[in-house]
Amino acid sequence: xTDFTKTKAMFDIPAGVIYLDGNxxxxxxxxAPVRVANMLKDEWGEMLISxxxxxxxxxxxxxxxxxxxxxxGAEENSVVMGDTLSIKVYxxxxxxxxxxxxxxxxxxxxxNFPTDLYMTGGLIRSLNDGHQLQTVNPEDVEDAIDDxxxxxxxxxxxxxxxxxxxxxxxxxxxxxxxxxxxxDLAHSAGALPVKLSExxxxxxxxxxxxxxxxxxxxxxxxxxxxxxxxxxxxxxSGWLGHDAPFAFDLDYKAGRGxxxxxxxxxxxxxxxxxxxxxDIWDMADINDVRTKSIELCDLFIKEVEARCPxxxxxxxxxxxxxxxxVSFQFADGYAAMQALIAHGVVGDFRAxxxxxxxxxxxxxxxxxxxxxxxxLENILTNSLWDTAEFKTKSxxx
Amino acid sequence: xTDFTKTKAMFDIPAGVIYLDGNxxxxxxxxAPVRVANMLKDEWGEMLISxxxxxxxxxxxxxxxxxxxxxxGAEENSVVMGDTLSIKVYxxxxxxxxxxxxxxxxxxxxxNFPTDLYMTGGLIRSLNDGHQLQTVNPEDVEDAIDDxxxxxxxxxxxxxxxxxxxxxxxxxxxxxxxxxxxxDLAHSAGALPVKLSExxxxxxxxxxxxxxxxxxxxxxxxxxxxxxxxxxxxxxSGWLGHDAPFAFDLDYKAGRGxxxxxxxxxxxxxxxxxxxxxDIWDMADINDVRTKSIELCDLFIKEVEARCPxxxxxxxxxxxxxxxxVSFQFADGYAAMQALIAHGVVGDFRAxxxxxxxxxxxxxxxxxxxxxxxxLENILTNSLWDTAEFKTKSxxx
Numbered sequence: 001x002t003d004f005t006k007t008k009a010m011f012d013i014p015a016g017v018i019y020l021d022g023n024x025x026x027x028x029x030x031x032a033p034v035r036v037a038n039m040l041k042d043e044w045g046e047m048l049i050s051x052x053x054x055x056x057x058x059x060x061x062x063x064x065x066x067x068x069x070x071x072x073g074a075e076e077n078s079v080v081m082g083d084t085l086s087i088k089v090y091x092x093x094x095x096x097x098x099x100x101x102x103x104x105x106x107x108x109x110x111x112n113f114p115t116d117l118y119m120t121g122g123l124i125r126s127l128n129d130g131h132q133l134q135t136v137n138p139e140d141v142e143d144a145i146d147d148x149x150x151x152x153x154x155x156x157x158x159x160x161x162x163x164x165x166x167x168x169x170x171x172x173x174x175x176x177x178x179x180x181x182x183x184d185l186a187h188s189a190g191a192l193p194v195k196l197s198e199x200x201x202x203x204x205x206x207x208x209x210x211x212x213x214x215x216x217x218x219x220x221x222x223x224x225x226x227x228x229x230x231x232x233x234x235x236x237s238g239w240l241g242h243d244a245p246f247a248f249d250l251d252y253k254a255g256r257g258x259x260x261x262x263x264x265x266x267x268x269x270x271x272x273x274x275x276x277x278x279d280i281w282d283m284a285d286i287n288d289v290r291t292k293s294i295e296l297c298d299l300f301i302k303e304v305e306a307r308c309p310x311x312x313x314x315x316x317x318x319x320x321x322x323x324x325x326v327s328f329q330f331a332d333g334y335a336a337m338q339a340l341i342a343h344g345v346v347g348d349f350r351a352x353x354x355x356x357x358x359x360x361x362x363x364x365x366x367x368x369x370x371x372x373x374x375x376l377e378n379i380l381t382n383s384l385w386d387t388a389e390f391k392t393k394s395x396x397x
Numbered sequence: 398x399t400d401f402t403k404t405k406a407m408f409d410i411p412a413g414v415i416y417l418d419g420n421x422x423x424x425x426x427x428x429a430p431v432r433v434a435n436m437l438k439d440e441w442g443e444m445l446i447s448x449x450x451x452x453x454x455x456x457x458x459x460x461x462x463x464x465x466x467x468x469x470g471a472e473e474n475s476v477v478m479g480d481t482l483s484i485k486v487y488x489x490x491x492x493x494x495x496x497x498x499x500x501x502x503x504x505x506x507x508x509n510f511p512t513d514l515y516m517t518g519g520l521i522r523s524l525n526d527g528h529q530l531q532t533v534n535p536e537d538v539e540d541a542i543d544d545x546x547x548x549x550x551x552x553x554x555x556x557x558x559x560x561x562x563x564x565x566x567x568x569x570x571x572x573x574x575x576x577x578x579x580x581d582l583a584h585s586a587g588a589l590p591v592k593l594s595e596x597x598x599x600x601x602x603x604x605x606x607x608x609x610x611x612x613x614x615x616x617x618x619x620x621x622x623x624x625x626x627x628x629x630x631x632x633x634s635g636w637l638g639h640d641a642p643f644a645f646d647l648d649y650k651a652g653r654g655x656x657x658x659x660x661x662x663x664x665x666x667x668x669x670x671x672x673x674x675x676d677i678w679d680m681a682d683i684n685d686v687r688t689k690s691i692e693l694c695d696l697f698i699k700e701v702e703a704r705c706p707x708x709x710x711x712x713x714x715x716x717x718x719x720x721x722x723v724s725f726q727f728a729d730g731y732a733a734m735q736a737l738i739a740h741g742v743v744g745d746f747r748a749x750x751x752x753x754x755x756x757x758x759x760x761x762x763x764x765x766x767x768x769x770x771x772x773l774e775n776i777l778t779n780s781l782w783d784t785a786e787f788k789t790k791s792x793x794x
Contacts, residue, residue, distance in 0.1 A: 025448075028437055048410075050743075083481070084661025085661055094523065118636055119634060122634035126632050127524075128525075216663075217666065235519050235520075247748070250507055264481025264484060265613070269433075269613065269667050271614075273437075
């Protein structure tokens, strides 16, 4: 059993704050400042250029990738780190389309995170050969899968509502229709057990600054199923994805397997911070995290619905049908969220009226949930949000 | 006048090491470990998600971009940070081609760093409409510029020989022929004064871990001339390049000016390290750096040629015609470089026979140069390189 008292003690959360926004940016692992300072001194400072070999910087993207792989049900050496999630979307869609060259439709849903759609749109414009992005409502995805579709591009957990797609069923249906699948795990990795290999997913991508706690702008990851990895031709054919980067050939030759999804020089310092965050994950079982996450979300829903009738649940009530966040709709949700933050409960807001709360068992427990609801109830009952300050305060969350 | 004694004191270079590889990876700024540890604690730890506003993380890519701009002769708000140099090559070439839609040739030279050619090749494959990459010898570039060329893609300083292209003359000739120019400043930024605006360059890109000392894998930059910035249509159309990222529109609308060259979430921690490195640049005048760099390189060439007849100069003798490195050819250069490193002089080697030495006035002075030549002379005169260990040792530099 995971000892969540121990994992909670590994994070540095300011006194008086109940942090329910780890679905947007995870908090600081206590060890990270010393760890990164030591890495700078002992590796960069002492080893200088030789750190690429001596400190293992060059292998870091696959070494860290393998640690992520264990959290998302991926095979050894099938995940590599680098770039941002947006770049990884581009790589995945470009490669997936080449595996299905006769078809022109990329199917997604309008609950997908916008950058997935934007990056796909940019790629389609470059390809300029009749590809089109079709977005349907999330609940209509299954029916829209047919043999005109080249690629199914979905974010497993909706960033607004927390609604969860059924990866196994949709992947099966896609494969039966000859469709290649790409799963964006931005709100899945570290939130719930993902089973990429078991679901036969083709590609997956994700970021590491949400539930994995890698810090602001920490690097993204990409998964390519081993059955495809030596077949895909990288659209972003950078030198570190080359078969022999230090031969400095003028011609590109893709590296072996997942290595070809590397692009440029790896972000060593950021990956070192992420490694510190992943050490905490070594203390946790993702199945325990999921069980406790559902309990915390269930408790929050029950208490809010009993005590805050002003709010309307906008997340699936069934734990199995959602990720690790709960959203409520409230017409004055923006001001209410600002008031909550001012009272120490940090969630976030998505227009037009969604108040989002992330529940992250590594550092959030039942006491936090009950305390947060007390504060929320007080703010709503006494209309503490109804001030000019809270209504106009700017926020990026 | 720049006080190079003061700048040298700002770096943490191990005792007994003469570091002549700052053209590959700059050394650690002494302040970086404490600065990044404090940023993690005071910003990420204390502010959590609100750091995006309160700590200015969201504006960091343009804030840092403006500091780089001052070193490369670029206009205010024309440079933005992010991603890797490889990704920035892709963005620049894709945008440049769209400004010249009737032409199909991308002209480069075979002294360009391979990733520039690889990324262009990947883009051409995606475009799939007859574009071709033409690479000529560096000395033949000028004659190859004609009205069939869409884009001229050059690295100003050759990573092997240090040979410098004439940015002003080649850009003028390119423009006269209706060609859009892209300058890769990987070995220029921080090495010598670059005058992008004065030269009328169209696009420029570069990395920050060489002469700018941003650390292993520190973020890249891209410059777009203000006259083009609102016209280019980003191929990598990520959410943070959107005009209103936090509106979460389903449709992409490019942001204003250089902002549209942002892609995903900015690498905040790595940019913070880079900011520390740039503080040292605030103590230096790039013209003084150039003057001293030429002196140091001249001295090294003179001493090596006088005392090490085994080596053949492979860098332009005229200071104005090279960057801030000196290369010598030596048949057993690999082993000789390993022996040098073992004796505390760190340069690097590029196959088949090039020994590279970078000269970086911020932390290298004449005493270092003379001491390095003493050691080199000893190694060559006494064939200290001629051991099995030095001949077979593996290195990534």
